[in-house]
Amino acid sequence: VIASLLVAPEDIDVSWSDIAGLDAVIQELRETVVLPVRHRDLFRRSQLWRAPKGVLLHGPPGCGKTLIAKAIAKDAGMRFINLDVAVLTDKWYGESQKLATAVFTLAQKLQPCIIFLDEIDSFLRMRGSGDHEATAMMKTQFMLQWDGLMSSANVCVLVLGATNRPQDLDKAILRRMPAQFHIGVPRDCQRQAILQLILQSEQQHPSVNLKELARLTPGFSGSDLRELCRHASMYRMRQFMREKLNTDESEFEEDFPGEDQNYQDCEQ
C-alpha cells in the first residue's frame, strides 16, 4: 500500500520553475529545508542549521501548497510519500494504526524522505471526544512515531503538512511543526507572473495584456487563473474548429453545445 504512495525524486513532476510569484517563500524554504538536506555534512556543524522534522504550509486552496511540497522533494533529492488521508482513515480503517508505523519505518529506510499530508487538519484536527476509538489510536500512533523521529538527530525524514485551516490544528501538532509558511492568495504582480507561466508556450493575441488581466482578477488563486486561461483557450478552440471543420451547424452543435451561454463570459 505504502509503495503505491511513494515517488522517487526523479519521478516527481514538479520543480521550482513550475511555480510563479512565490520567489520569497521559495528562497526561505530552500534555506530551511532543502539546503540542510542537500549539504548534510556541512549543516550538521550547528544544531540550529538542522532541517526541521515538521513543516506546515498553510493558506487558501489552489495557491500552490502541493506544488511547493513536490518541488521541495525534487530539489532536495528526497523520496516523497503522499500520505492520502482517505487511504489511512477509510480503506485501512482499523489497521491504520499499523499503517502509520509502517509509513515511518519505510521513510527511515528510504531517507532522505518526505511524508506529505495534504489536508493535515482533517487527519490531525483537534483531538477530542468526537473521535472514534480507532481514529484516536491511529493519531496517537502517528504522534508517537513522529516523536521518535524528532529525537533521532541523524534521521532525515520530514513530515510536511498542508492545510487551508491551520486554526483546526491543535497546539501539540503545531509545536511539532516549528517551521510554518503562509502561501496566500496572489497579489497583482504575482498573478501576472502566474499568467505568464501558464501562457508561456501558448500563442497570444497581440491585444492580450497580462498586467491588465492580473489587475482585473483580484482574489483569483493560481488554480483559478489556470482555469480562466483554459476557458479562454477553449473559446478560441471553438472558433478554430468552426473555421476548420466548416461543418453543418447542427452537427457541430452536438460536439460543442451551448456555445453562447458557456463562452460569453470568456469573450468578455
Ligand code: ATP
Ligand atoms: P489545495 O489546498 O486545494 O490542495 P494547493 O494550495 O495545494 O490547493 P496546488 O494543488 O499546489 O494548490 O495548485 C493547484 C494548481 O494551481 C496547480 O496545479 C497549478 O496549476 C496552479 N497554481 C497554483 N499556484 C500556482 C503558482 N504559484 N504558480 C503556478 N501555478 C500555480
